[in-house]
Amino acid sequence: MDPHDETAPGLDLGPAARQIQELIGPIDDLRLAGPTPCPDYAVRELLGHLHGLTVAFRDAAYKKPGPTTDTSPTSALPVLPADWRETLPPLLDELVTAWRTPAALEGMTRVGGMDLPGRVAGAVALNELVVHGWDLARATGQEFRADEASLRSSEAVLAPGDDDRSGPEAIFGPPVPVPAGAPPVDRVIALSGRRPDWQPGG
Numbered sequence: 001m002d003p004h005d006e007t008a009p010g011l012d013l014g015p016a017a018r019q020i021q022e023l024i025g026p027i028d029d030l031r032l033a034g035p036t037p038c039p040d041y042a043v044r045e046l047l048g049h050l051h052g053l054t055v056a057f058r059d060a061a062y063k064k065p066g067p068t069t070d071t072s073p074t075s076a077l078p079v080l081p082a083d084w085r086e087t088l089p090p091l092l093d094e095l096v097t098a099w100r101t102p103a104a105l106e107g108m109t110r111v112g113g114m115d116l117p118g119r120v121a122g123a124v125a126l127n128e129l130v131v132h133g134w135d136l137a138r139a140t141g142q143e144f145r146a147d148e149a150s151l152r153s154s155e156a157v158l159a160p161g162d163d164d165r166s167g168p169e170a171i172f173g174p175p176v177p178v179p180a181g182a183p184p185v186d187r188v189i190a191l192s193g194r195r196p197d198w199q200p201g202g
Contacts (some may be wrong), residue, residue, distance in 0.1 A: 011122045013099050015147040016129035017092040020050065023077070023136050024088060032080070036139040037198045040077070043139050048078030050132055054091045057125035060111035061118075062099035072113040099125060126150060127157040131172070132194045134185070138198055144185070151184045158191035 005013075032044040041049065052073065059068045081087060098104060105119045116124070130150050137144035160175065173193030178186050186196035 001137075008102045011099060011105075011119075011126050011153060012149070012200070013096045013122075013126050013129060015051055015132060016133055016150050017096050019133045019145060020129060020136065021089045021092055023133065023140065023142055025086065026142065027140055031140055034139055037135045037201050041134070041135075044080045045078045046102070046132065046135055046139065047084055048080035049073065051084055051088050051091065052078055053125075053128050053132075054088065054092045054095050056111050056130055057121065058091070058095045058098045060109045060121050060125075061095075061101060061104035063103075063107070063109050065110060070113050077088045078155060095125070115122045123157050125155055128155040130188065131194075135194075141200070146185055146188075148184070149190050155184070155191065158188065161193075 027043065027047075032042065032047070034043045036043055036046045038049075040048060052068075056068045056071075056073075059066065067100050099122050105122055107118055108115055109121050110116070111121050111124075113167075130146055131154065133146070134144050136142075158172070158175075172191075176190040176193060176195055178196060180188040182190070182196070189196045
């Protein structure tokens with residue numbers, strides 16, 4: 001699905017959000033210091049990033065300007081709230097509800113300090129859940145499951161454009177080669193600059 005196609009149906013963030021909610025349960029405090037596929041993030045920072053982006057993209061759906069949508073995600077290392085186990089799951093539900101509102105996909109919005117068309121911002125939000133859901137699953141030794149529609153949307157978001165310096169590569173890094181016929185999830189993860197075979201300590 002092309003996120004720039006204004007005739008495309010609305011995006012459903014539900015499956016990707018539910019996957020993250022399921023992954024959170026088994027994570028104990030001992031895992032918070034473990035490595036992740038994001039070189040600058042331990043599990044603690046990855047969860048903090050997920051917490052922050054969930055709030056930011058929820059507010060972006062409602063066209064709500066302020067610190068949550070004006071702050072760049074690279075401005076500081078994410079801080080994980082002490083009550084994240086209680087607050088992150090309902091925040092993910094709020095994010096899903098926000099992007100099911102038809103007005104969320106209309107006009108322009110702001111997130112991460114950038115102005116984007118609403119439909120593009122929604123697709124970026126879904127991609128963040130997919131890629132960082134994979135990060136979280138791989139970092140904590142859990143199974144990652146992604147629905148086909150979410151993977152198609154992520155692949156469209158991450159596909160190299162005419163100016164890679166201002167596209168996904170500027171955020172995620174250069175794509176990693178994968179064999180012909182690689183599974184869709186491996187293609188998406190490779191486009192995000194990650195090795196699909198990444199393992200903690202590997």
